[in-house]
Amino acid sequence: MAQCSRNVVVAWLVAALVPVLAPGRAYAQAVETVKVAATPAAERVITLPGELAPFQATAVTARVAGFVEQVHVDRGAIVRQGQVLATLATPELVAQTAEALTRVQQAEARKAEADARLVAATSALERVKRAAATPGAVSGLEVERAEEDAAAAKAAVDAQVQAVAGAKSAHEAIRVLEQYQRVTAPFAGRIVERLVHPGALVGPSAGALFRLEDTARLRLVVPVPEVSLGVVTIGRTIEFAVPSHPGRTFTARLARSAGSLDGRTRSMTVEADVVNRDGVLAPGMFPDVRWPIARSAAGLVVPVTAVVTTTERTFVIRVNAGKAEWVTVKKGAVTGDQVEVAGALAVGDTIVRRGTDEMRPGASIK
Secondary structure (H helix, E strand, C coil), X not given: CHHHHHHHHHXXXXXXXXXXXXXCCCCCECCCEEECEEECCCEXXXXXXXXXXXXXXXXXXCCCCEEEEEECCCCCCEECCCCEEEEEECHHHHHHHHHHHHHHHHXXXXXXXXXXXXXXXXXXXXXXXXXXXXXXXXCHHHHHHHHHHHHHHHHHHHHHHHHHHHHHHHHHHHHHHHHHHEEECCCCEEEEEECCCCCCEECCCCCEEEEEEEEEEEEEEEEEEHHHCCCCCCCCEEEEECCCCCCCCEEEEEEEECCCCCCCCCEEEEEEEEECCCCCCCCCCCCEEEEEEECCCCEEEEEHHHCEECCCXXXXXXXXXXXXXXXXXXXXXXXXXXXXXXXXXXXXXXXXXXXXXXXXXXXXXX
């Protein structure tokens, strides 16, 4: 046993002293190498979080004050545009309508009186003018007075005509409000929330009766980081997936872009339209969006293990005429065990597959 240990020590000393004893001889380090490969110019796709929102959403409120008489729909109901959602009882509106109608009738009665006075004044003026044809029968003052009375009667008729028109307009305005006794859907969609029951007092300032959302078409809202923005092409189709339907891919069409970056998040909000006629998707879902990034030129790829990162630099070790050469690079996207790099490299260059900073520049490599 002692003899065996002595032989191991001797062998180690020999290996350590060989470079010293023969300084003129070069000893190359055997390493595994690989060629730098090229990746063609293509489009890279990354995954971004998004959110589905209704294409249209509104709180349906009452336009007039009244009591809820009937509620015709409930949560989850699919409604068409103009469909009656609730019916209101509006006793105050009925009283206002009757009062407005009375004012119209009064204005018309006053106009009739003014018309009668105008007829009388016009007849008196004609008689005075006929009498004035006989010299000395009627004084000129009486003729002027008859003309003034006729003009005043005509002005009174014109004023009553305007009063009748104003009263009718006020009555028509109240009649228009009567149609709001029926609360209707402003657009086709789904009732997502019912907030009222029969007997409730409602009005313009009393809050919403329903919440209506257009879910047949959705907005896919994606905040795209500045570094991943690329080119936003309106009309382009993108793909996304939702956790509630694993294995299924949905599509959306890019429709609009904010056109400006958010100063806090350094991202731009982009919207895509999603057709959802079958109702599989719902507002509020958070899909994973496959966002395309355009790449203008071909790149270089090397094994991930070939890139060495120190506190001073990031580099790969190129084999040049049997010698190690450090080449500074910048890392890009990682795909599997390959990484994109940019630097003073060329396709076909030989590099060390497993780089290390212990392999100094100028070291012999076999």
